Amino acid sequence: MEQPLIQISGTVEGVIYKNEENGFAVIDIEYQDELLTAVGEFPDVHQGEEVELTGCFVNHPTFGRQFKASLCTTRLPATTGALLKYLASGAIKGIGPVMARRIVDEFGANTLEVIEREPQRLCAVRGITPKKAEQIGEEYKRIFGIRTVMAFLTQYGLTPAESIRVWKMWGAMAQEIVTQNPYRLCCDFIGISFDRADDIARQLQMPLSAPERIRAALEFVLRHNLQNGHTCLPKSRLLQVATDYIALEEEPVAQVLAAMLEENDLVEYMVRGKSMVFLPDLYRAEGYIATRLQMMTAVMPDSGTKWDKAIAAQEKKLDITYADSQRQAISSAMRQGFVVLTGGPGTGKTTTMAAMISLFEEDGKKVALCAPTGRAAKRMTDLCGSEAKTIHRLLEAGYQKDGTLSFSKGEDDLLDCDVLILDEASMVDVLLLEALLRAMKLTCKLVLVGDYDQLPSVGPGNLLKDIIDSGCFATIRLSHIFRQAAQSAIVTSAHQILTGQLPDLSRRDSDFFFLRAPGKAGGLQLIEDLIARRLPAAYGVSAGDIQILSPGRRGLCGCENLNLQLRERLNPPAPDKPEIKSMGFSFRVGDKVMQTKNNYDILYKKSDGEKGTGIFNGDMGLITHIDRRDGLVQILFDEEKTATYTADMLREIELAYAVTVHKSQGSEFDVVILSLLEPNPKLYYRNLLYTAVTRAKKLLVMVGSPQAVSMMVENNRKTLRYSGLGAFIHDIMD
Numbered sequence: 001m002e003q004p005l006i007q008i009s010g011t012v013e014g015v016i017y018k019n020e021e022n023g024f025a026v027i028d029i030e031y032q033d034e035l036l037t038a039v040g041e042f043p044d045v046h047q048g049e050e051v052e053l054t055g056c057f058v059n060h061p062t063f064g065r066q067f068k069a070s071l072c073t074t075r076l077p078a079t080t081g082a083l084l085k086y087l088a089s090g091a092i093k094g095i096g097p098v099m100a101r102r103i104v105d106e107f108g109a110n111t112l113e114v115i116e117r118e119p120q121r122l123c124a125v126r127g128i129t130p131k132k133a134e135q136i137g138e139e140y141k142r143i144f145g146i147r148t149v150m151a152f153l154t155q156y157g158l159t160p161a162e163s164i165r166v167w168k169m170w171g172a173m174a175q176e177i178v179t180q181n182p183y184r185l186c187c188d189f190i191g192i193s194f195d196r197a198d199d200i201a202r203q204l205q206m207p208l209s210a211p212e213r214i215r216a217a218l219e220f221v222l223r224h225n226l227q228n229g230h231t232c233l234p235k236s237r238l239l240q241v242a243t244d245y246i247a248l249e250e251e252p253v254a255q256v257l258a259a260m261l262e263e264n265d266l267v268e269y270m271v272r273g274k275s276m277v278f279l280p281d282l283y284r285a286e287g288y289i290a291t292r293l294q295m296m297t298a299v300m301p302d303s304g305t306k307w308d309k310a311i312a313a314q315e316k317k318l319d320i321t322y323a324d325s326q327r328q329a330i331s332s333a334m335r336q337g338f339v340v341l342t343g344g345p346g347t348g349k350t351t352t353m354a355a356m357i358s359l360f361e362e363d364g365k366k367v368a369l370c371a372p373t374g375r376a377a378k379r380m381t382d383l384c385g386s387e388a389k390t391i392h393r394l395l396e397a398g399y400q401k402d403g404t405l406s407f408s409k410g411e412d413d414l415l416d417c418d419v420l421i422l423d424e425a426s427m428v429d430v431l432l433l434e435a436l437l438r439a440m441k442l443t444c445k446l447v448l449v450g451d452y453d454q455l456p457s458v459g460p461g462n463l464l465k466d467i468i469d470s471g472c473f474a475t476i477r478l479s480h481i482f483r484q485a486a487q488s489a490i491v492t493s494a495h496q497i498l499t500g501q502l503p504d505l506s507r508r509d510s511d512f513f514f515l516r517a518p519g520k521a522g523g524l525q526l527i528e529d530l531i532a533r534r535l536p537a538a539y540g541v542s543a544g545d546i547q548i549l550s551p552g553r554r555g556l557c558g559c560e561n562l563n564l565q566l567r568e569r570l571n572p573p574a575p576d577k578p579e580i581k582s583m584g585f586s587f588r589v590g591d592k593v594m595q596t597k598n599n600y601d602i603l604y605k606k607s608d609g610e611k612g613t614g615i616f617n618g619d620m621g622l623i624t625h626i627d628r629r630d631g632l633v634q635i636l637f638d639e640e641k642t643a644t645y646t647a648d649m650l651r652e653i654e655l656a657y658a659v660t661v662h663k664s665q666g667s668e669f670d671v672v673i674l675s676l677l678e679p680n681p682k683l684y685y686r687n688l689l690y691t692a693v694t695r696a697k698k699l700l701v702m703v704g705s706p707q708a709v710s711m712m713v714e715n716n717r718k719t720l721r722y723s724g725l726g727a728f729i730h731d732i733m734d
């Protein structure tokens with residue numbers, strides 16, 4: 001039952017934990033002559049301050065009674081005792097405990113007034129020079145600036161974490177900037193949604209037809225559509241969607257759009273006779289990719305036959321006969337600046353890549369290997385025998401002070417390689433490829449390897465497809481399924497699905513079988529039974545090695561519910577399995593989890609003591625330890641890397657007993673159970689089924705109805721993505 005909110009006040013006796021990024025803190029306060037622990041978002045709180053908290057008492061399973069605050073206001077300390085504690089806690093940079101005592105001894109209850117209004121008087125205290133006195137005065141003003149800004153933003157519903165970002169971005173100017181144009185809060189760094197900024201604008205009495213509002217709406221529609229994979233939108237569609245969204249007439253919106261195009265705040269470009277509008281960074285990314293690929297292709301190919309001999313020697317050395325298309329791919333990569341290699345499962349892409357690497361190295365070239373996800377990079381490393389990195393790690397991604405992502409490698413610090421081979425290229429978005437190309441020497445060759453038929457990238461663009469469909473670059477398609485792979489029903493079924501044929505659902509003798517589910521509830525039970533009992537008993541695999549995939553998240557048999565059900569079956573609560581809550585959801589020791597965004601700062605330690613940083617979107621791990629007192633969680637990734645998460649970082653973690661097919665892109669699993677129990681035409685389509693099937697290495701079990709499978713095979717819907725890359729390529733090459 002929801003508890004009523006109450007207000008309490010007390011003096012801060014100690015700050016036990018504080019997260020500088022989001023303001024979450026655990027503090028001890030003196031309340032009614034007792035020490036009480038309070039948790040909540042308390043940015044900038046210090047020992048000795050008076051706080052007024054709004055919230056409720058909760059009973060924490062380990063720490064007992066606590067106050068959970070949803071609102072906190074601070075008052076500066078009034079008594080000399082509290083003043084001393086406040087200053088001694090380091091609240092004002094430059095004043096430590098000894099100096100604090102001297103200052104309070106000198107100025108007593110007037111201390112803060114002196115620091116604020118007459119800082120020079122501080123020189124009366126031993127050890128304070130005029131310069132230091134001035135610095136202390138400035139620091140005090142800064143702290144007050146933050147408080148004023150926070151108090152202003154709190155009125156408009158910004159959380160302390162958001163207010164801290166606003167302060168970091170605009171400092172003392174924040175209040176003025178937000179009052180003039182609250183839509184500036186929608187920038188990436190602060191991340192307020194258009195609707196919230198719109199609400200603030202209403203409270204500030206901004207007219208609905210204000211150009212700032214229209215600008216923000218146009219940008220919002222374009223940014224929002226990046227999430228659907230579009231790098232641009234047709235001008236007419238953008239106008240119509242933005243106009244409807246903010247409920248205005250089209251005319252003023254068209255005027256603002258024209259002004260934005262005029263000022264290059266947005267960019268217009270003709271794509272196949274249609275006027276498309278881009279955000280400037282996306283326009284720049286696609287334009288740059290087209291230009292660099294054209295430059296690489298323009299390099300005269302080396303036409304010598306020496307590579308034929310080298311390939312023949314390689315065949316002899318490895319006792320293998322390459323298919324003609326493989327030979328052609330290897331030879332093209334050796335001779336040309338840019339080559340694309342595509343093919344379905346078992347068509348020999350990896351074998352071809354390995355041959356390229358070996359011949360490049362024999363030729364004295366430095367080869368770098370990379371892939372978009374940690375799992376794909378690991379797989380590339382295992383199969384090619386040379387170390388592959390994630391693109392982010394190769395580019396040395398990190399965060400700038402203001403929290404934005406940046407790459408150390410780039411035009412000013414180029415990658416030290418002569419050839420770059422990028423696997424799983426279908427998963428790469430245009431912004432990432434742009435960053436990679438910028439970091440490559442002009443003479444560096446590029447080989448893109450990927451499966452044209454896989455789902456496109458989660459991020460914007462339709463990279464591999466646009467590049468291949470342009471017909472302007474050396475593209476080698478591998479189609480022959482090698483004997484070993486051809487024996488696998490997983491591989492043959494995947495190829496059948498691609499050509500619109502229903503795979504044989506009656507087979508019982510291979511690595512792929514289909515189980516008809518008796519309705520959703522029965523299907524759910526069947527999946528639970530397969531993972532908990534039947535497959536481990538029949539194949540000697542552990543439940544942890546089995547991955548459940550589902551096209552969608554919702555419904556009884558979607559990922560969200562599957563995760564909850566499977567967790568209770570595979571990892572039920574127990575006294576020796578502590579739990580911790582994050583965003584209303586609890587994680588438990590023993591849970592299988594997945595990192596849901598790239599985080600380059602997370603530290604990990606391997607069992608051999610080696611340390612590193614970075615846990616990436618799609619990385620899977622197991623919760624091994626939870627320390628509730630400190631709010632720390634240890635997760636073991638890839639059976640070797642232990643990373644420690646603070647409670648607020650758990651936002652980046654999800655249960656992963658079941659994951660969506662989209663999330664599984666770039667990963668492979670020994671055993672996959674594919675849940676097809678929630679038919680939905682938007683998610684049940686051919687390429688998604690193909691992607692799901694090709695995630696399984698040794699065993700695939702589909703659970704659902706034959707109708708669901710045939711619905712997917714027949715639904716050859718191609719994801720429509722608006723992008724400009726194809727047009728840029730053609731315009732540059734013509």
Ligand SMILES: Nc1ncnc2c1ncn2[C@@H]1O[C@H](COP(=O)(O)OP(=O)(O)OP(=O)(O)O)[C@@H](O)[C@H]1O
Nearest residue numbers: 321322323344345346347348349350351482484485
């Ligand atoms: N020229 C060849 N002759 C004989 N066998 C080959 C040849 N090329 C590849 N193979 C074999 O075919 C199988 C599939 O090859 P490979 O792993 O290179 O394909 P792939 O396209 O990378 O497949 P996947 O995407 O499923 O990993 C492997 O067992 C490999 O050893």
